Amino acid sequence: MSDDRFKQAEFATIIGIVGNVVLAIVKGVIGMMANSKALIADAVHSASDVVGSLAVFVGLRVAKEPPDDDHPYGHGKAESIAAIIVAVLLFLVGLEIGKSSIESFFEEIHPPKTMAIFAVVLSIVVKEAMFRYKYNVGKRIKSDAVIINAYEHRSDVFSSFAALIGIVGAIIGGYLQIDWLIFLDPVAGIFVSLLVLKMAWKLGGDAIHNTLDHVLHDEDTVPLRETVLNEPEVKRIDELHAREHGHYVIVDLKISVDPDMTVEEGHRVGKRVKKRLMEHENVRNVFVHINPYSPEEND
Known part of the structure; x- marks a missing residue:
């Protein structure tokens, strides 16, 4: 606070x-x-x-x-x-x-x-x-x-x-x-x-x-999703849960990126996404998991 x-x-x-x-x-x-x-x-x-x-x-x-x-x-x-x-x-x-x-x-x-x-x-x-x-x-x-x-x-x-x-x-x-x-x-x-x-x-x-770890409804997470998808290297949001933690929100996020990226490049994408999400007033912390993009499945 x-x-x-x-x-x-x-x-x-x-x-x-x-x-x-x-x-x-x-x-x-x-x-x-x-x-x-x-x-x-x-x-x-x-x-x-x-x-x-x-x-x-x-x-x-x-x-x-x-x-x-x-x-x-x-x-x-x-x-x-x-x-x-x-x-x-x-x-x-x-x-x-x-x-x-x-x-x-x-x-x-x-x-x-x-x-x-x-x-x-x-x-x-x-x-x-x-x-x-x-x-x-x-x-x-x-x-x-x-x-x-x-x-x-x-x-x-x-x-x-x-x-x-x-x-x-x-x-x-x-x-x-x-x-x-x-x-x-x-x-x-x-x-x-x-x-x-x-x-x-x-x-x-x-x-x-x-x-009890209430998560924001889909309509309330639209601004967060838009922020994530504005990152060019993000192919897809596999999962996004914004948990209310009192007066602020903790975001758990899974995103898919190009599978040919190096680990270091994927890590940089995750850091950029986290930084942008943290600019939202009510977001206190963000945990990002990087998945290799595959059109056929969500990991």
Whole structure:
């Protein structure tokens, strides 16, 4: 990871940590003062985002390390691993929020106080701004970990909106003496938990997919193939696999050249092809195998 890319990711992650700490404290304190299960659940969600952002921060630090003897392909997958950790934490938080909200139906319940509304509205505004900022940064620097961390903020927006509906409904129910409306607060908490679980499942699945040596689809490798075939001595591409390794790609390539070439000449062709492929922004390394060209077969 380049220094500039890391600095952008690091700064975005620090903003997320600070923002989540502040929101978790504000929503937690006001949630207890206002007697709102939905707001307390939302505060727990924000607190989990702090842990998630820390995991992303560590993952980015590791991904920045250059290749070594034990990791010749680099450490790019550390970002995807961090994303998986965040998704697991998010899933556990969703379960806890749902459990706490369901238990509220078996306890004496009172409508929340009006101050809870202001805390939720603040959370929605701040979280949406954080999502947009971190999503744009993640897309720009091609970081799964930063993007998945951004979606944590977006899930907070949805959960806060659900909490807002539940809190307002419960307050109206208490004011109008409509008992069933008071239960909208814990119902909102359950809805929040389902949103969190769904988000964690989707994002975790995407991160796992990227970790398992996913290769680019044929349409995504067109620019790479064109680069290879622009080398005059390359007769044919026998095989090309571009493996995603976090934010960068490792290319495994087999090409056919004139069978009458010397080993040294074939080696030079391979070096030129590798050099050209390395000029692509997302290509970190290229491994080239040279085959003797034969019209009848692919080796």
